[in-house]
Amino acid sequence: MVGKKGGSKGMGAAEDAEEELARTPLQAIILADSFTTKFRPITLERPKVLLPLVNAPMIDYTLAWLESAGVEEVFVFCCAHSKQVMDYLDKSNWFGQPNFSVTTIESHNAISAGDALRLIYEQHVIRGDFILVSGDTVSNMSLSQALKEHKERRRKDSNAVMTMVIKQSKASPVTRQSRLGTEELFMVIDPETKQLLYYEDRGDNLKGYLSLDKALLTYNTSISLQNDKQDCYIDICSPEVLSLFTDNFDYQHLRRDFVKGLLVDDIMGYKIYSHEIHSSYAARIDNYRSYHTISKDIIQRWTYPLVPDVQFFGNSATKLERQGMYRAPEIKQSSSSKIGPFTVIGSGTSIGNNTEISNSVVGEGCSIGSNVTIENCYIWHNVTIEDGCKLKHSIVCDGVTMKSGAALEPGVVLSFKVVIGRNFLVPAYSKVSLHQQPIKQDSDEELEYADNSSGITESPSVSGTSDLLNEEERTELPDSQEYEVGDGGVGFIWLVSEAGQEEEWRHSVAPIPVDKLVEIMQISNDETDLPNEDGAFLPPSGELGPDSITNDSNEDAEDIRDDSVIFEREVEATFQRAVEEDVTDDHVILEVNSLRLSYNMASADCAGALFYSVMKLALDAPHDSPNELYKNVVSTVRKWKKLLKYYLSSIDEEIEVILKFEEMCLESAREYSPLFVQILHHLYDQDIIQEEAILDWASEKEGAEESDKIFVKQSEKFIQWLKEASEEEDED
Structure with missing residues (x-):
């Protein structure tokens, strides 16, 4: 059954097929049913897409993003608790929006995403390329570049039927699991064309080797094996995707059946490509843990403009x-x-x-x-x-x-x-x-x-289906x-069954309990740097190809810098979650060590990133004067002293912390500039930074430009005092 609300968009008479296609409004399909049981018992009574996410139904985020991204027609497929979804949309402000129509399609028989897409195909409502998402998607990405790439590929090759949106996520399996509870994902992508060649999510089965068909290397000059990406479950599809589901009734699941089915089908030759986003936000609420994580991301405004004080919440x-x-x-x-x-x-x-x-x-x-x-x-x-x-x-x-x-x-x-x-x-x-x-x-x-x-x-x-039970029905439970x-x-x-405890x-x-993190960490460590058949080690990127033996190009240097920036952001996010959730130091150390392995970073990098996170926490705390800011630093450093000292086992690491503090004072946290010497002295008093590190730092700055000596000059009296104290010790 199809029920349409909102303004219809009539198509003018097209002079030719290409012109008609160009005028086709951008369409999207929202699957308002998860087809899973992960949110039970809640979803026995209310559909998942209507569950509140930071006090607004999940589907509002998906609709708000699609509208902002230029989608003009949305078809919402409703199955479980369909009446609740349709009633909500009917009373919402989404109907009647200019240049944005919402149509509901109802079914009582579909039991999978495949069934849903087959039914939509029978409605003949999709007239061109469309966006396929579930109603639990939160994103602020622009679709323009991904759509452009998809259409350009389609013009050259009609078999390019889908573009999957993926996101860089270089965190290790430990960090990803602690954030989203997602399965470990392996993909093989052609680094030149971005064509997806292999896709496997392995759940808890982290042990063992990944078996790849030799044909991947035979027919592709270069491949990139990637374990550092997050599937955003945002797909740009050609109309052929719907007909493929109709022709293959064994296609039920979008990834396990459809994507894997096309990747191994050598007869039809259909192709799937990837589009990677970097700075934008995109995630799907798959379980309670990802519900928790995405809620935190919304509150911390990573999803801007989809944040608690925007209009669509109805509580501006x-x-x-x-x-x-x-x-x-x-x-x-x-x-x-x-x-x-x-x-x-x-x-x-x-x-x-x-x-x-x-x-x-x-x-x-x-x-x-x-x-x-x-x-x-x-x-x-x-x-x-x-x-x-x-x-x-x-x-x-x-x-x-x-x-x-x-x-x-x-x-x-x-x-x-x-x-x-x-x-x-x-x-x-x-x-x-x-x-x-x-x-x-x-x-x-x-x-x-x-x-x-x-x-x-x-x-x-x-x-x-059974809608939310009323009070009278609830009181009729058997005695x-x-x-x-x-x-x-x-x-x-x-x-909870014994099998379901994990x-x-x-x-x-x-x-996640610390003992479980240790267990996952151990598995991850055992699988780090596995050699290939020739006894050589794979490069960190996982990319294999004729030029993979060289790694001294400018491009590689930029990749290293990018890795360093992303690593620092991951450490900061890990520390922020530790603060919010009152996580122990040992728990944070496990996650940071996991990130360190994943990014191939040194202990000094960990020390610098954690120091930045601690100082940013003190800066974000309420303060109205430099004196109050200094007090924030004292209390914050006291609380996280053990964590900071864990990564300061050498003078080089302590110098890295001083350099990071200099960088903060000059760029991201200039409020600290007048307090540099006072805070450095406090770090010395707390045995976090040793005398030798401070003197070596000052010595290294002697030949530097004047602009690079700002904080050394501020610290002259303190440095002189340290030198004199050191000389007195030597004399004694």
Whole structure:
């Protein structure tokens, strides 16, 4: 069934086929169904695309990006809970926008992305190249360059049917897994044409060798084996993609079936290409962990202009305050409560005495009592949290009530209208729902349907949907069912099988346990620098070709510089997450060491990048004078002293830190310039920088230009004092 809203765009009479194609509006298909069960039990009651992401439904981000990128016609394919999606869009502001039409296509029978695309093909609504995304995509990339490349290839070769958007992500498997919970991805790409030649996501199977067909080397003069890219799941497709799904009914999954199928098909000769983005943002919410990470990225404005204070949220009155804190209007907050950095508070929410909220998102109409602690949580709308509750690294859905003294351990998910009893402790990684846990385990390709309207789900059904159950239906649960969530509680705790425990910590909003990080790190280390058949080592890029033995070109030098910049950004992002999530030093060291291996960096590079991150944290903290800024530095260095000293095992590394501080004072953090000597002296007093490093740094500057001696001259008295103290020691 097709339901269209918004202005239709009539096509004028075309003089020829090429002119008609040029006039075809840019179209997009949004799959508003994940076709997986990763967000259960939440998605038994509400479709994933309508789940709030920093207090706005996920699909709003996708639609806002497509509109800004120049898409004119969008077809939203709805299946599971289709009525909810269609009702939401019908009442939203997306219908009736100028030069932007939204059409819904409904189905009750599709159980995969392949089924969805076959049904869309039968509607004959796609008239040219189109953008294919899911309704959980967040991006701010421009489509113009990728579209241009795609159309140019199409003009030269009609078999170039798809362009996949990928993103540089040189972080190691450890860092990527701790951020997004994604599977390890291997791709082989022609470095000249950017044609995709091989694609494999390996899940947890990190061990073992990658087996490539010899034909890849036989028929390609040069190939690049890449393990440092992130699949953005944004595809630019020709109309042939839809017909290919129609001709091949075994194509169900977009990557495992369609992409891999075309790559091994030697008869038809269809080709897939890649388009890599660097500075833009693009990511898909695939599991709870990526939900957590992308939420943080939105709050920290990596997704600008899709940030909490933009218009499409419907709450443009939300104000950005210092340290990434956002407040909507009409909030009732006790003067004794504390709202920490990187926190969003929705309108109509009340917060009681001595309550502390940090690094969290709180929705609209919530009632939070006194002496409550909320850290790294996602509290949706109309939630009631009574006095004395403690929540950490959890998701709390609409209408939940937590009675006084209740607590959530990390990784908990409370589904809609659950009630947690007084003083009840919900165990880590638990999922609590008014639905009973399905008896049968489903494949990850099943729809996220509720089975019936009784409020109890024994097994999912693909024959019908169940919208969010109303209050009357919820109270008709059989008396024989026992609730498991404490005195006065209402809800069932879903059990995690032994086999599923690893998936829980990989995909949870809670940090990955340190012992698991150590395990992954060990696997990663074992596979570093594997030799090829001739006993030689592959270059870091993984690129093989006639010219791969040379690495002294200017281009290579630029790559090294680029790697250094990206490495510093990755370290900064890792440190920032450690601050937000209260991660231990050992945890940070594991991740930084993993990045160091991935980028082939030295310990001095780690020291410089971490020092920059620590000093930036102090700079971002509130201060109104140089004296207050210095106090910020003192407290921040004290807290992270152990982490800094870990990478300062030699004088060279300490000198690197001084040079990094000079660079900050001259470029990115000029507020530190008048405090250079004072802070250097403090680092010396704290045994972070030794006397020898400071004297060697000053000695190396003797032959430098005057412009490079600014901070040495500022430090003359301090340096002279160190020299005299050193001479006295020698005399003694």
